Amino acid sequence: MQPLKRNGWIEVICGSMFSGKSEELIRRIKRARIARQTVQVFKPRLDNRYAPDAVVSHNGALEQAESVARAEELLDRVWPHADVVAVDEVQFFDDAIVDVAEVLAGRGVRVILAGLDLDFRGEPFGPTPLLMARAEYVTKLHAICVRCGQPATRTQRLVNGRPAHYNDPVILVGAAERYEARCRHCHEVPG
Numbered sequence: 252m253q254p255l256k257r258n259g260w261i262e263v264i265c266g267s268m269f270s271g272k273s274e275e276l277i278r279r280i281k282r283a284r285i286a287r288q289t290v291q292v293f294k295p296r297l298d299n300r301y302a303p304d305a306v307v308s309h310n311g312a313l314e315q316a317e318s319v320a321r322a323e324e325l326l327d328r329v330w331p332h333a334d335v336v337a338v339d340e341v342q343f344f345d346d347a348i349v350d351v352a353e354v355l356a357g358r359g360v361r362v363i364l365a366g367l368d369l370d371f372r373g374e375p376f377g378p379t380p381l382l383m384a385r386a387e388y389v390t391k392l393h394a395i396c397v398r399c400g401q402p403a404t405r406t407q408r409l410v411n412g413r414p415a416h417y418n419d420p421v422i423l424v425g426a427a428e429r430y431e432a433r434c435r436h437c438h439e440v441p442g
């Protein structure tokens with residue numbers, strides 16, 4: 252592979268839930284800091300998983316992050332001297348995040364975006380596929396299918412212990428909901 256000489260590019264880290272996206276994002280953030288780069292970390296405001304203002308992986312690793320409501324707000328908040336901009340849960344932004352990533356990369360920033368590539372139905376999720384197409388580097392991680400032990404590429408949504416239906420609303424009041432990693436063959440989406 253030909254190394255890039257000028258700074259500024261887009262990296263996407265994608266995969267199902269539990270595939271290690273947050274872990275990998277945190278690893279890249281730490282290594283950039285070791286290289287004495289200025290790193291700024293963002294996440295969408297709606298995600299309240301475990302900690303309000305941090306990127307947290309399922310294995311407990313943690314990195315402070317700024318929550319932003321919209322892609323435009325992210326762009327406004329980027330420091331002029333930032334070398335690296337890292338974003339977790341990027342699937343929850345709207346498509347404006349694509350232009351923001353392009354603008355930052357054009358300015359010389361290394362932009363690292365982590366997020367789900369597929370929703371619980373197994374369909375492309377929000378802006379992630381668009382970012383994957385425009386990125387210089389795409390890393391697709393796999394979890395382990397909890398059913399069969401094969402590499403998992405899908406996120407199984409379970410409502411009260413049963414596979415969620417295709418048309419189930421995203422928010423189900425009063426229902427016990429959980430997610431698990433599954434392979435293509437074990438992933439179930441009843442119509």
Ligand code: ADP
Binds near residue numbers: 269271272393394
């Ligand atoms: P993501 O951000 O992709 O949801 P995380 O980085 O938060 O993933 O978590 C990855 C960690 O989740 C793994 O290192 C492992 O400790 C744990 N884990 C739990 N269930 C699974 C699974 N089915 N497959 C792989 N890792 C799992």
Ligand code: ZN
Binds near residue numbers: 399434435438
């Ligand atoms: Zn399986």
